Amino acid sequence: MAINFSLYYRTPENCDYLKKVITSSRQGKLVEAKPLAELPEMVNSGANAVFLEYENDDPDLDQWIKKTAADHRNPPIFLYLQEITTEQLWKALRLGVKECFVFPIRPEEFQEALDRLPVFPIEPGAGDPTRVVALLGCKGGVGTTFMAVNAAYLLAQEDKGQVLAADLDLRYGQMVYFFDAKPQYTIVEVIENADHLDHSYLQSLFYQYDKNLQLMPAPLRLEDAEIVTPEQLEKVISYLKKLRAFRTIVMDVGHQVDEVALKSLELADDVVLVTNQMIPALSNAKKLLEVLQLVGLENLNLQIWLNAWQKHGDLSLNDVAGFLGREVAGAVQFDLKESTRSINEGVPLAKLAPNLGVCRDLQIFAARLGGKNGQDKKASRWGLLNLFRR
Ligand SMILES: Nc1ncnc2c1ncn2[C@@H]1O[C@H](COP(=O)(O)OP(=O)(O)O)[C@@H](O)[C@H]1O
Ligand SMILES: [Mg+2]
Structure with a gap:
């Protein structure tokens, strides 16, 4: 073109x-x-x-x-x-x-x-509505960033619009390493301008990873996490939604449940709770579900995803669902060697080795996130069918 x-x-x-x-x-x-x-x-x-x-x-x-x-x-x-x-x-x-x-x-x-140059709609509001997805880990190390990074990458590959991967794990955000990106700016500069946001200025702050994928990294310094308040985050996300320049915003919320994390969940159209099949992670997941209810966020459009899934592990899928009292939307299989390699190389696994079983699961996960409401049920069954196929 x-x-x-x-x-x-x-x-x-x-x-x-x-x-x-x-x-x-x-x-x-x-x-x-x-x-x-x-x-x-x-x-x-x-x-x-x-x-x-x-x-x-x-x-x-x-x-x-x-x-x-x-x-x-x-x-x-x-x-x-x-x-x-x-x-x-x-x-x-x-x-x-x-x-x-x-x-x-x-x-x-x-x-x-x-x-x-992103293929932005020229008229604000001319594009499709922006879908905001938040991934919350029920514990550190369950693979929240791994899932967020790969989902953002895969959604961008669909070439249906810009995707923003936002690192909202404000203290320990590591998304830049997963993409081997060396951005000049982080969320700090975005938040500092939250009161006079402007399309071109934002574009210059976001890091363009490839044609359709942009990154908003977490602060570089631990103490800068304080700069991000729930109110300002809301301004930024609301502005981006109004702009309709992004098809999807994928937020890595990390696993700390603080005010900013709760605000991210509230702002999201879809929330993914990431866990693995180990008892400590699952009991945290259960606690988190209770907390969300306590703070009035029980009506979130929430799906539970298992990462590092091992079919022959101690707990079956039924055990997990039974323990959580909730349906499990899908699972991404265990592949320590390849996930570690992709993280160390700074290349999303879905890009590095798209034909691996774990990447097929990630594709199902990404498709589920990008899905229109009407397709959600079907996608959910795919996720589960895939689990039983193994
Ligand atoms: N599907 C998987 N199978 C095996 N190991 C995984 C998988 N996904 C992630 N990991 C490993 O888990 C570790 C933590 O991943 P990360 O995404 O940083 O977790 P979190 O963001 O939840 O702290 C990484 O070292 C990675 O290699
Ligand atoms: Mg992380």
């Missing part, structure tokens, strides 16, 4: 140069080219991206960039500069710019930026 550019340049020579950069890329196409002196009030509505040659010390230009970036109907802005300082880079990000390029632009660098 072509990516249509509107180009605004300072000098005719640079216009030619930038034109060449755009048209030499795989998808780039030029639909408009104007000198900065003729910068239009509104960006051409046929453009998917703006390429603008930046001019220092021009407050009007800064204002134009800020205003254009803040309007969700506008496409992302790429800046071109002769050279750039860290200060200018920060300024550009604050203005809402998506990418900055310095002379000479390497073709691979430009292509990578194009590949990073």
